[in-house]
Amino acid sequence: MGKSAVVLGATGQIGVAVVERLVRDGWEVRAVSRGGGPRVVWPVGSGVRTVHLDRNDDRALVRVVGEGCDVLVDCVAFGSRHGAQLAALGDRVGSAAVISTCMVYRDDDGVGFDALPGACPRFTGPVTEEQATVAPDDTTYAGGKVALERVLLESAPFPVTLLRAGMVHGAGSAAPREWYFVKRALDRRPVRLLAHRGAGICHPSAARNLAELVLAAAVRPGDRVLNVGDPAPPTVRAMAAAVDEVLGHEAEEYLIDGPGEPGLGQTPWSLRRSFVMDMGLAGRELGYRPVCDYAGSLPETVAWLVETARGRDWREAFPRLAARWGPTAFDYAAEDRAIAAGQVGGRPLVPAGRE
Template identity: 55%
Template sequence: MVIGASGQIGRPVVDALVRDGWEVTAASRGGGRDASWDAGVRAVRLDRSDDAALAAVVGDGCDLVVDVVAYDAGHARQLTALTGRIGSAVVLSSVSVYEDGEGRGFDTQDEPDGFPVYPVPVTESQPTVALGEATYSARKAALERELLAAGDALPATLLRAGAVHGPYSPLPRELYFVKRNLDGRDERVLAHRGESRFHPSSALNIAELVRLAAARPGSRVLNAVDPEAPSAAGIGAAVDAVMGARTRTTLVDGPPPGGTVGASPWSVPHPLVCDMSAAERELGYRPVVTYEESLPATVEWLTGVVRGRDWRECFPLMARAYPDAFDYAAEDAWRAGA
C-alpha cells in the first residue's frame, strides 16, 4: 500500500513498485489515480489521520506500506499499531532533521548567524534536532525515532529527502526561474554569487530507493538525494536551456542586497550537500536520473499549470513560503540604485 499515492512522490513510487511486480493499493485523500498507472493498481480513498480507516485499508495484512505523507510520531504510531499486519515500511523523512555542531538547523536559519554549517557532504551519522511537535523538523525527527524503535517487529526504512522536485510538486522551486522566463524577465539577481547549493531530490530517484528498500527490508535511515547538487546559478542556467531563454544574471556577494531581492529558493549562505554512499552500499542504489535529465518534464508541467493564471492560486504552499518571489518592482528598484 502506498499512502499519499496521488502526490508528487507517490505517483512514481506506484509506477516503480508495479514494474517490480508488486500488487499495489494506491491510497490518497481523493482516491484518484494517475494515467500512467497499470490497470491493476487499486485506488482507494484514505484520510491519513483516521486510524480506523488506515487499519481497514491494510485489512488482514500487506507485505509493504510506503508512507510519503507521514509527518510526526503520531503517524509513526499508526503504523506500529499495525505491527504483525505489515511486513515492512518505507517512510519519507527529510534532511531538515540534521543539525550542525553548534546546534543550528532549519529551525534556526532565520536567526542571526542561525543558518547551519554542515560538513560537505552530510552523512546519516550527522546529529539530528531534538524531538518535538513544534516544528516540521522536530516532528520528522520524532517520526524517525518512533519507527526505528520498533526494530525487527516492523522493519522501516526512513528516506531523508532534500529539495524534492518533479511534476505535481506543491512547492516547485523551479518556478522561480520558469515564471521569470514566461514573464519575459531576461535579467535576474542571485545572492551568494549564485553559488548556493541545496541538494535536490528527484521524485524518480526517491521512487527507485523505495523500490530497492522494499526488496530488502530493514530498520535504517538513508539520504535520498540526486547524484549532484547544482548551484542556484546552475539551476537557473539549466531551466534557461530547457526553455530556450537567454538571460543575464547579476551575482551579489553575500545575502540578498535588499529584502528578498536575489533570494531564490536555493539561496542559502552555506551548502547542504548529502552523501549517498550508504544507500549505494546497503541497497545497491544507482540514481535513475540526473537533475538536468529530469528538468524538461518539470518545466513542461509547470508551464502548463501557471500560464495565464495567478501563481499564488496554483501553488498556495509556495506562496506562503516565498510570498515575494516575483517582486519585480523591488528588483528593478535595486538594480536602478546599485
C-alpha cells in the same frame, strides 16, 4: 499472488512517483490518499486500487492494511503519533519505507534548519547519516520527523527504511521551487539577481530518485536510515542556467555578495551555506543508482509547470507558492531599481561577466 504494496499519500508528488515505479516493477498497489481521486487517474489494468482514507483514522488504516502487504510506503507520516500508528500494524506489514527529511540534521554547534528564522547550519562537508539530529519535538517540522523516526526504529515489529529526502522537486509539486526560474524565462526577463553570488547548494531530490530508492528498499527490507539526493547537486546559479537552457532563454546575471533581500536575489534554493548530503550508504546498502540528475529531470518538470500555469494567473495555479512568497517574488521594477543603484541592501551588485 504478486508483490503487494500500500502507499499512503499516493496522490502527492512523491506518492505518484512511488506508485508508478512500483507498478512498473510488477507490484499490486493500494494507493491511499485523503481525497482518493479523481486528482490522479491510474491506468486501467495497472494493478492500482484507489482508496479514500484519512490516515489519522487508525481503524480505517487497519482495515486497508488488514489483508496484509509486503511493503507499506508512507509519504506523509509525521510525528510520534504516526510512528506509533504504523508500528501498531504489527505483522500485517512485511516491511515499511517511510519518507523523512534532510532537515532533521543539526551541525556540531547544535544549530538546525528550524532553529531560528533564517538559521543555516554549518557543515564541513557532505552530511552522512551519522550526523547528529535535532531533538524529537512534535511541534516543529524537523523535530516531528525525528520523533517519527525514533518511534519506528525503536518499536516497529517489521523492518523500516527511513529515507531522509533533500529538497524534493519534480512534476506534481504543490509548491514547485522551479517556478521562480521558469516564470522569469517565460517572461523573457533579461536579468537575474542571485544572492550569495549564486554559489550555494541546497541538495535537491527528484521525486523519481526517491521512488527508485523506495523500490530498492522494498525489494531488500531492513532497518536503516538513508539519505536521498540527486547526484552532483548543482549550485543555484547552475540551476537557473539549466532552466534557461530548457526554455531557450538567456539572462544577464547580477551577483550579490551576501543574502540579498526578499524579491531581490533570494531564490527558493538560496542558502547562506551549502548543504550537501553523502549518498554513499544507499549505494552500499541497496545498490541504489539514481535515475536522473537535476538537469535531467527538468524537461518533464518544466513542461508540467508551463502546462499547469497556461492561461492562468500563477498565483491561482500555485496558491501555496503565492502564500509562501508573497508579492515580492517577481517585482521586476524593484530589481531594475536595484540594478540602477548598483547595490542591494548596501551590498554591491556585480555583473557576472565582471567578477
